[in-house]
Amino acid sequence: MRFLGVLFLLALIGAARVWAAEAPNIADLITPDVSRLAMAEEGVPEDLFDRGTPRSAMEGYLRAARQGDFERASQYLDLRNLPQQIASIAPAKLAEDFYQVLDRTLWVDTESMSILPEGKSKDGLPAYRESIGRIETSAGRLTLLLQKVPREDGVFIWKVSNATVKKIPELAQEFAYGPIGQWFSTILPKISFLGVALWIWLLLASLVLTTWLIVWFPLWLLARLVLRADTEKVGVWRAFILKPLSLLLTLIILGQLVAIDSLGVSVAALLRAQTLWLFCWAWLLIHVIELAVVHYTAGLDDSNKTMKGALLRPLAATLKFIVVISIALMWLENLGFSPTTALAGLGIGGLAFALAAQKSIENMIGAVTLYVSSPVKVGQLCRFGSQIGTIEEIGLRATRVRTLDRSVVHIPNATFADMQLENISQRERISYRPTIHIDARYLPDNVTLETVLERARQSLAEQDCVAKEPLRVRLKAFEHHALVIDVLAYIETTDFDQYLMVAERLNLCMLNVFLSAGFRLATPMGVAE
Numbered sequence: 001m002r003f004l005g006v007l008f009l010l011a012l013i014g015a016a017r018v019w020a021a022e023a024p025n026i027a028d029l030i031t032p033d034v035s036r037l038a039m040a041e042e043g044v045p046e047d048l049f050d051r052g053t054p055r056s057a058m059e060g061y062l063r064a065a066r067q068g069d070f071e072r073a074s075q076y077l078d079l080r081n082l083p084q085q086i087a088s089i090a091p092a093k094l095a096e097d098f099y100q101v102l103d104r105t106l107w108v109d110t111e112s113m114s115i116l117p118e119g120k121s122k123d124g125l126p127a128y129r130e131s132i133g134r135i136e137t138s139a140g141r142l143t144l145l146l147q148k149v150p151r152e153d154g155v156f157i158w159k160v161s162n163a164t165v166k167k168i169p170e171l172a173q174e175f176a177y178g179p180i181g182q183w184f185s186t187i188l189p190k191i192s193f194l195g196v197a198l199w200i201w202l203l204l205a206s207l208v209l210t211t212w213l214i215v216w217f218p219l220w221l222l223a224r225l226v227l228r229a230d231t232e233k234v235g236v237w238r239a240f241i242l243k244p245l246s247l248l249l250t251l252i253i254l255g256q257l258v259a260i261d262s263l264g265v266s267v268a269a270l271l272r273a274q275t276l277w278l279f280c281w282a283w284l285l286i287h288v289i290e291l292a293v294v295h296y297t298a299g300l301d302d303s304n305k306t307m308k309g310a311l312l313r314p315l316a317a318t319l320k321f322i323v324v325i326s327i328a329l330m331w332l333e334n335l336g337f338s339p340t341t342a343l344a345g346l347g348i349g350g351l352a353f354a355l356a357a358q359k360s361i362e363n364m365i366g367a368v369t370l371y372v373s374s375p376v377k378v379g380q381l382c383r384f385g386s387q388i389g390t391i392e393e394i395g396l397r398a399t400r401v402r403t404l405d406r407s408v409v410h411i412p413n414a415t416f417a418d419m420q421l422e423n424i425s426q427r428e429r430i431s432y433r434p435t436i437h438i439d440a441r442y443l444p445d446n447v448t449l450e451t452v453l454e455r456a457r458q459s460l461a462e463q464d465c466v467a468k469e470p471l472r473v474r475l476k477a478f479e480h481h482a483l484v485i486d487v488l489a490y491i492e493t494t495d496f497d498q499y500l501m502v503a504e505r506l507n508l509c510m511l512n513v514f515l516s517a518g519f520r521l522a523t524p525m526g527v528a529e
Helices: 002-020 032-041 054-066 070-076 091-105 168-174 178-187 198-226 232-257 265-272 275-298 302-335 339-356 358-373 413-418 449-461 496-516
Strands: 129-137 140-150 156-160 381-384 387-394 398-403 408-412 421-423 430-432 435-439 472-478 482-491
Touching: 054 070, 054 091, 054 140, 054 156, 070 091, 091 129, 091 168, 129 168, 198 232, 232 275, 275 302, 358 387, 358 408, 358 413, 387 408, 398 413, 408 413, 430 496, 435 496, 449 472, 449 482, 449 496, 482 496
Parallel strands: none
Antiparallel strands: 129 140, 140 156, 381 387, 381 421, 387 398, 398 408, 430 482, 435 482, 472 482
């Protein structure tokens, strides 16, 4: 869900971009006196409503309309020389209807409008007119216009042309929101969020919620009937069906029933960016990754599940991160941003991160090597270097080993993977190899050494836990005052406690064979007898 939170944050940023496209100019943030002084120096007439240029006039109208101040917005309409039936309509009503027409038909790009008091000179229109944009109507294509008109004091300013104003009632009727929209817009406050009227947001939310509930309930019944077992796999499947799959079906149904353009150009711009669709696909792919992890680990035994689960968790998190980044880049491209800069930044940042995290990456690769080759597993006893211990955890950075002294050693995975590892737990039996030193100064006369060696071999062979092959008791070497007897046998067990018990019995047996024959065990040089 953290990844989806990131994607939702990016959605808000994109919505803010929609709002910012028509946000107030930086001049609105400057102290009015300073702003007017700067514009006067550039030849822009001083005006209470900032109607000195086409851009400032259109921005002023849109700003007032978004704030619901249609009395102020009417100051940007040229109300001269209108037909009687149009002149009888309240100016605030005309300003409100015009805003509705724009919201339904036209994305006003104020950045392309002139910032000069005389307007554009080569746009194919008279010098006193400026185009707001073109819309498609039932009567054909219509150009909405601004016009340079004289103020009461004779100073020329820019307003919405009276040729456009007289068409507002006709256009408002054609591009009305319908009975539901009109009812919503009447009972709700005339406020907007991110450039979109509140009632449109509520209408869109109610459509999505209603459709989702209609889709979700049958899926819930299906999940209750089919997925009854209380297991991790069933839980993940249930979450997949009731969450991303239900949202996907909701969007498919809404796409067939709801016309995007009917919700206004601001909402249509966000929907054409496929914000909800991309959010849904990101959510769906994240759940697919979780399903793959659960299905893979369900077929493993407990030891492998613990060991490989530690690797699958960060691997799944990495795949989810890649999904979110990819979806976010696609979404930014749909909004009109170029993802090239973001990718370049990610490349440079990734290089810097790789250099800084070189050791960590080495240890992660070491962890992958240990998991794939599996020289040792969690719970196994092994010899590493000069130490022996039991593997307790193979993490992403280090392997934790508990030694025979019951202390815990953490070894970086890159180092541990390069060590010579002896897996003691994987032996099928344990060797018994004592070395016996016979005192060469005290050899009995009544028995030969060869006879005693044969007795020792027979004693070993008579033991039930001793393997028949190999089994050796041989005179190995001569020392200064001792004969070296080498013994080799294998005890048929992997339990170390049982091995110690059997080895003790064999030691006593060997000791009895040599001492009963009259031989003595040698003492080290320099030790008094």
